[in-house]
Amino acid sequence: MMSTSSKIRLAIPNKGRIAEPINDLMNRSGIHIQMSASRQLIAKTVDPQIEVLFVRPIDIPEYVAKGVADIGITGIDMVAERGSDVSIMLDLKFGSARLVLAVPEKSPVQSVKDLSGLRIATEFPGICRRYFADAGVDVTLIEVSGACEAAPQLGVADAIVDLTSSGTTLEINKLRIVDEIISSTTNVIANHESLKEKHEKIEEILLAFESVIAAKGQCYLMLNVDKSKLDDVRRLIPGLGGPTIMDIAGSGAVAVHAVVPHVRVYQLINQLKRAGARDVLVLDITRMVR
């Protein structure tokens, strides 16, 4: 195992749907990117051992497989499309989408078997070839690089294989799902050799990302309460290691601190006030390491 002095190159998307959430993850995890120009392809970070490479999400799996980057962040669909030999390290749980086979609402097609001899438009030729081969169905693939849902209306395809998340694009283009091929989220992937040689540093980065995911949806609640009412307040505060209780010197009151889920806060504050809590503060948690 190598020391923590290993340099790491991290490949992340330069554009597209997941670029912004990944940038947010980098900031929250404390690995701030230092950009000197907006179209910069390689950037330094606050950690002199971590350098960032900005590339297209579809190219990240192969850059990582070939060792151009040690680790990368991209959709699991991109890894499947390229068939890249990388280690899947961490599911970041955003960028959720399903890759589906869809046909015009009025099409007679009911299953993949009905597509024999027909034309399929897709941005995912790799996944499609394997999918139709597994199904034993011979089709013609029409490769497009966006706006795939328009292909049936334009008369260039009989069906499409494309991503859907909210379902809006399928609905607007009057398309019906016939099958789900894969579901995808944004993941951290790693090069096999880098994992052996730079294990400690990669683990350090993963821990930083995990701590951001753990903190998501949680907030830090602080309040003061007279000791006589402490039991009522304690009963209201949900788990997560139980509240921390500290004496406020000479006041007959205590300070109570606890980590609580965001979704509980609105109701909880009212209940706590009724139970005698005062000076309530709710703070965002950026990172949480257990």
Ligand SMILES: Nc1ncnc2c1ncn2[C@@H]1O[C@H](COP(=O)(O)OP(=O)(O)OP(=O)(O)O)[C@@H](O)[C@H]1O
């Ligand atoms: N509708 C969506 N909802 C959630 N995630 C999506 C959606 N569309 C794409 N993604 C995910 O975003 C990642 C990058 O795809 P995206 O289409 O944003 O990149 P791109 O093709 O480089 O950008 P663009 O389509 O703007 O040219 C993929 O892993 C994909 O699964």
Ligand SMILES: O=P(O)(O)OC[C@H]1O[C@H](OP(=O)(O)OP(=O)(O)O)[C@H](O)[C@@H]1O
């Ligand atoms: O279910 P929805 O929420 O409507 O999302 C689905 C759309 O999102 C993606 O398009 P993207 O924004 O990447 O544009 P593109 O078609 O040019 O790739 C995908 O290719 C679909 O077209």
Ligand SMILES: [Mg+2]
């Ligand atoms: Mg796209």
